[in-house]
Amino acid sequence: MPDDVTLLRRYASDHAEDAFEELVRRHLDGVYSAALRRVGGDVHHAEDVAQQVFVALATKAEAVARHVAITGWLYTATRHAAANIVRGERRRKQREQEAHTMHEDSSPAAHEADWSRVAPVLDEAIDELAETDRVAILARFIDRRAFGEIGGMLRISEDAARMRVERALDRLRALLARRGIGSTSAALGLALANHAVAAAPSALASTVTASAVASSA
Numbered sequence: 001m002p003d004d005v006t007l008l009r010r011y012a013s014d015h016a017e018d019a020f021e022e023l024v025r026r027h028l029d030g031v032y033s034a035a036l037r038r039v040g041g042d043v044h045h046a047e048d049v050a051q052q053v054f055v056a057l058a059t060k061a062e063a064v065a066r067h068v069a070i071t072g073w074l075y076t077a078t079r080h081a082a083a084n085i086v087r088g089e090r091r092r093k094q095r096e097q098e099a100h101t102m103h104e105d106s107s108p109a110a111h112e113a114d115w116s117r118v119a120p121v122l123d124e125a126i127d128e129l130a131e132t133d134r135v136a137i138l139a140r141f142i143d144r145r146a147f148g149e150i151g152g153m154l155r156i157s158e159d160a161a162r163m164r165v166e167r168a169l170d171r172l173r174a175l176l177a178r179r180g181i182g183s184t185s186a187a188l189g190l191a192l193a194n195h196a197v198a199a200a201p202s203a204l205a206s207t208v209t210a211s212a213v214a215s216s217a
Contacts, residue, residue, distance in 0.1 A: 002019075004023060004026070004027075004070040004071075005065055005067075005070065007019040007020070007022055007023050008020075008023060008057075008061050008064060008065040008070065009061075009062075009065045011023070011058070011061050012061035012062040012065055013062075015216075017209075017213055020058060020061075020209060020212065020213060021205075021209050023057070023070075024054055024205055024208055024209045024212075025205060026143075027070070027071065027074055027143075028050060028054075028200050028204065028205050028208060029197050029198070029199060029200050030071065030074070030075075030138075030142040030143065030197055031049075031050050031053050031054070031074050031075075031078050032046055032047070032049075032050045032198070032200035032204065033142070033196060033197045033198045033200075034075060034078045034079075034082075034123060034142070035049035035050055035053075035078050035081070035082050036198065037119050037120070037122060037123050038078070038079065038082035038083070038086065038123050039082050039085060039086055040086075040120070043201070045082075045085050045086075045089075047200075047201065047204055047207075048081075048085060049078060049081045049082045049085060050078075050200065050204060050208055051207065051208050051211050051212070052077075052081040053074060053077045053078050053081055054208045054209070054211070054212040055211055055212045055215045055216070056077050056081075057073075057074065057077070057212065058212035058213060058215060058216035059212075059215060059216045061216070068153075069135055069138075069139070069153065071135075071138050071139065071142060071143055072131075072134065072135055072138065075126075075134075075138055075142070079123070079127065114183070114187075114191060115191050115194075115195045117181050118176065118181055118183075118188070118191060119195070121176065121179050121181070122176075122196075125172055125175040125176050125179065126138075126172065128175055129168065129171060129172060129175070130171075132164070132168075133164075133167070133168035133171055133172070134168075135154070136150065136154075136161075136164045136165045136167075136168040137165070137168050137169070137172060137192075139153065139165075140165045141189075141192040141193060141196045141197070142196060142197060144197065147159075147161045147162045147165065148161070150164075150165065166185070169185045169188060169189050170185050172188065173185045173188050176188070
């Protein structure tokens, strides 16, 4: 199976829509989930962010193909697109976040309550990680890669990849602790594995692909 860079180069050189469609399939859930957290749970804004990100990817395909980890570029692009939307509708977002928080606080499930505290500040904390730690967290919990795959991507052994992810998780836990969210690294890892990526709406992949391809034509 071709890797992300190969697919993006095919799209940049030959405008191969099937290659771009595969990239969207691989990364849409991660982009959509990060966008959803950054815009306070607003599904429509998250969809807008996802479309903007993949339009940018299609438009800048040749340049982005030079990146070692496309996931990192997508994550940064998601951050910028979401920030632009949030700045434009900050007041409405604040009201929605308050309503969302009140709803989550009333939930009797302790595990869900913990995630409701982590989710609003997770991406802010990830932003503060060093690049190597951020790539490790994204590869493990957003791309859902096995340690062997992470090792291959970073050109290190599987054990070294496992240690890198564990260290990155410890640092992320410490950053969250500064925000008043206490947790063990194991509990945080479990929460990320269970909740960090949510399935995007079923029709969004085709909408995003069509919009991106049309914009870059």
